[in-house]
Amino acid sequence: MLTLLRSHILRPLGIYKWTPWLMWLTALGLVLSVALVTGVLVFWQGLWITNLTDLVPWGLWITIDLTSIALSAGAFSLCVAVYLLGLKRYQPIARTATFIGLIGYTMALLSLLLDIGRPDRFWHALVYWNPHSLLWEVTMCVTLYLAVLVSESMPIFASLDWFRRRFARAASWMQQTHHYAPVLAVVGLGLSSLHQSSLGAVYGVIKARPIWFKPEMSVLFMLSAIVGGIALTLFATMLSSRLTPKARVNDMLVERLAKFVGWLLIAYFYFRAWDTLSTTYTYDPGRTEALGLLTGGTLSFNFWFLEMLLGMLLPMIMLLHAPTRRNRFWRMIALALVVLGVAVFRWDTNMAGLLTVMSYLPGASEVAYTSYAPSFAEWAAGLGVIAYGLLAFSLGVKFLSVVDHRITQDVTERVQVGAQETVAA
Amino acid sequence: MSDAKFDRRDFIKLTAVGAAVAAGTRAITHADASSGVPRGDYQWVMVIDQSKCTGCGYCTQACCAHNDVAPDMAWNEVQVSGSVGDHITYIARPCMHCERAPCVEVCPVKASYHRDDGIVMMDYDRCIGCRYCQVACPYEARKFNWKAYREPNPAVPEWGQPEIARRPRGVPEKCSFCVQRIDRGLELALTPGVDPDATPACCVVCPTGARVFGDLNDPNSAVSRILREHASYRLREDLGTAPRVYYLPADSAEMEG
Numbered sequence: 001m002l003t004l005l006r007s008h009i010l011r012p013l014g015i016y017k018w019t020p021w022l023m024w025l026t027a028l029g030l031v032l033s034v035a036l037v038t039g040v041l042v043f044w045q046g047l048w049i050t051n052l053t054d055l056v057p058w059g060l061w062i063t064i065d066l067t068s069i070a071l072s073a074g075a076f077s078l079c080v081a082v083y084l085l086g087l088k089r090y091q092p093i094a095r096t097a098t099f100i101g102l103i104g105y106t107m108a109l110l111s112l113l114l115d116i117g118r119p120d121r122f123w124h125a126l127v128y129w130n131p132h133s134l135l136w137e138v139t140m141c142v143t144l145y146l147a148v149l150v151s152e153s154m155p156i157f158a159s160l161d162w163f164r165r166r167f168a169r170a171a172s173w174m175q176q177t178h179h180y181a182p183v184l185a186v187v188g189l190g191l192s193s194l195h196q197s198s199l200g201a202v203y204g205v206i207k208a209r210p211i212w213f214k215p216e217m218s219v220l221f222m223l224s225a226i227v228g229g230i231a232l233t234l235f236a237t238m239l240s241s242r243l244t245p246k247a248r249v250n251d252m253l254v255e256r257l258a259k260f261v262g263w264l265l266i267a268y269f270y271f272r273a274w275d276t277l278s279t280t281y282t283y284d285p286g287r288t289e290a291l292g293l294l295t296g297g298t299l300s301f302n303f304w305f306l307e308m309l310l311g312m313l314l315p316m317i318m319l320l321h322a323p324t325r326r327n328r329f330w331r332m333i334a335l336a337l338v339v340l341g342v343a344v345f346r347w348d349t350n351m352a353g354l355l356t357v358m359s360y361l362p363g364a365s366e367v368a369y370t371s372y373a374p375s376f377a378e379w380a381a382g383l384g385v386i387a388y389g390l391l392a393f394s395l396g397v398k399f400l401s402v403v404d405h406r407i408t409q410d411v412t413e414r415v416q417v418g419a420q421e422t423v424a425a
Numbered sequence: 426m427s428d429a430k431f432d433r434r435d436f437i438k439l440t441a442v443g444a445a446v447a448a449g450t451r452a453i454t455h456a457d458a459s460s461g462v463p464r465g466d467y468q469w470v471m472v473i474d475q476s477k478c479t480g481c482g483y484c485t486q487a488c489c490a491h492n493d494v495a496p497d498m499a500w501n502e503v504q505v506s507g508s509v510g511d512h513i514t515y516i517a518r519p520c521m522h523c524e525r526a527p528c529v530e531v532c533p534v535k536a537s538y539h540r541d542d543g544i545v546m547m548d549y550d551r552c553i554g555c556r557y558c559q560v561a562c563p564y565e566a567r568k569f570n571w572k573a574y575r576e577p578n579p580a581v582p583e584w585g586q587p588e589i590a591r592r593p594r595g596v597p598e599k600c601s602f603c604v605q606r607i608d609r610g611l612e613l614a615l616t617p618g619v620d621p622d623a624t625p626a627c628c629v630v631c632p633t634g635a636r637v638f639g640d641l642n643d644p645n646s647a648v649s650r651i652l653r654e655h656a657s658y659r660l661r662e663d664l665g666t667a668p669r670v671y672y673l674p675a676d677s678a679e680m681e682g
Contacts, residue, residue: 046570046571046572046573046594046595047569047571047572047595048571048572050571052571054559054565054567054568054569055565057556057559057560057569058556058560115555116553116554116555116595117552117553117554117555117556117569117570117594117595117596117597118552118553118554118593118595118596121551121552121553121554122553124534124536124551124553125533125534125553128534128535128536128551129534129535130532130533130534130535132530133530133531133532133533133557134531135531135532135533135555135557136533136534139533202557205530205531206527206531206560206561207527207563207664207665207666208527208560208561208562208563208661208664209560353560354560358563360518360563360564360565360660360661361504361506361507361516361660362506362516362658362660362672362674363507364506
């Protein structure tokens with residue numbers, strides 16, 4: 001079997017050695033093919049093959065959707081830093097973040113397409129407006145922001161050698177879009193601020209679910225997105241530089257930003273802790289019970305261990321304590337933990353509200369709990385969306401040099417950066 | 426800037442800003458229309474008398490037959506709500522048709538909307554199946570079509586004949602106060618709430634007359650009279666959704682009789 005594969009498929013393609021890169025691609029390919037079959041099954045059979053119910057209509061796919069968008073927030077944050085705040089030395093990292101953002105938003109669209117009951121009508125929100133609906137606002141902002149990300153990533157795609165040779169004029173035209181980077185950064189900041197916070201408000205306006213019904217949902221979603229987005233960008237950058245010579249990293253830039261993530265974590269931790277503690281100020285039927293799910297119920301492991309300890313406190317110390325931050329391995333671990341914490345926050349938020357079932361009967365104050373665990377189809381298709389993201393980023397690192405701190409566009413051309421070299425800018 | 430320097434250009438600028446503010450204000454007030462309180466010629470409401478309800482479940486059966494609803498997705502659910510004296514009390518729960526309906530406010534495509542007569546309608550051809558309305562509804566009134574309903578309906582023909590098409594897979598569905606019966610009845614000059622052919626199937630079938638339907642704009646309608654003369658309550662009034670389904674609390678004296 002393996003020899004057949006080697007003689008009939010790999011050798012004609014000019015592949016003679018079973019390299020880690022090929023193994024990685026094969027693994028992703030396997031996950032993607034299972035996901036493709038599952039995706040077809042979802043569109044053909046409908047959503048009954050999920051474990052979603054009328055009581056828990058949002059599950060794993062919504063979590064992946066929310067997390068993809070949150071972790072893409074590095075794009076707008078770093079573009080603002082580079083093009084509006086004038087921190088030009090971070091331009092190469094903003095480039096990586098923009099590419100990750102583009103992948104993240106397409107991941108979100110993919111998981112949404114799986115999740116909605118009528119994927120054939122996905123365009124309805126763009127045509128039939130309900131300006132009163134937060135979900136409408138989010139849809140519009142995400143669509144427009146995706147257009148911004150495509151414009152911002154044009155120079156990245158134009159740098160592909162093959163493309164530059166084959167379509168020289170198009171490539172040079174696409175290179176020109178970086179002249180508009182400051183304008184795009186302003187538009188991106190506006191659109192991102194709107195929908196990153198509104199994703200929290202999607203939950204925050206639901207009166208029927210008391211654990212969600214609070215204004216700070218927007219603040220938490222916004223803040224955790226910025227923390228997680230920058231953390232993912234840095235983690236992906238560091239991991240690439242470890243695994244492939246294609247990625248060239250100026251570790252000084254990464255370290256400085258990692259310290260900033262550490263400070264941001266303090267703000268995020270403060271708001272999350274304050275939000276949790278203030279939830280207990282008064283007894284509100286349903287709200288206290290949902291909080292109980294987080295602090296002592298089925299979500300308590302997630303909340304205390306994954307969110308608070310691993311997701312905030314530990315990386316906060318690791319990124320602010322100089323020796324662990326300077327150590328590339330521990331810095332990378334800390335950044336990965338931040339990403340994990342943000343993803344778990346999205347899952348916990350969604351679940352705490354949905355698993356707590358409020359009675360509408362008169363005088364009935366008892367609150368019931370329901371349960372949800374994703375089905376095989378949800379896992380398979382969800383992992384497929386993640387595999388798509390990993391594949392796209394891997395190809396980007398290999399062929400589009402998305403992690404290359406030697407590349408600087410003309411705004412920063414005065415600062416020529418060598419690989420693994422510190423720059424005093 | 427002194428008054429003397431207020432030239433034509435400044436005037437045009439000021440006018441433009443004023444126009445933009447006016448347009449913006451209009452856009453915002455216009456946006457609010459999706460959740461605005463409907464005020465048509467008719468204001469349909471339902472009154473359910475818990476003293477009379479015996480929990481027989483006929484309403485659910487008739488609803489499933491007339492609206493062609495799958496048995497596990499009943500729009501109208503009857504459940505035990507407690508007891509008064511020796512009697513068990515029941516709550517029948519159709520869609521509340523809230524005046525301030527959370528589902529209408531959150532729907533990203535206006536597939537859930539208010540009619541002028543207060544009925545909260547679903548446009549099954551516009552809905553994208555995001556299920557935000559289900560998450561927002563405090564009454565669990567919405568059932569999602571996880572699967573296409575293809576089996577024969579066990580409630581047909583014993584409890585009635587389907588009057589509307591089955592909903593497609595991938596959209597949530599809910600009670601419409603039998604809007605097809607109301608609209609057809611009005612065309613035939615019948616009075617909903619009085620003439621059975623123009624009244625929701627659940628009210629027609631109820632063997633104890635526990636469910637009454639009618640127009641709140643008509644002071645002489647049965648619902649107006651009952652709500653004037655009896656104490657009533659609505660479900661989860663604390664949420665401010667202002668439901669159009671009123672309940673008369675169970676009265677043990679009345680239940681003995």
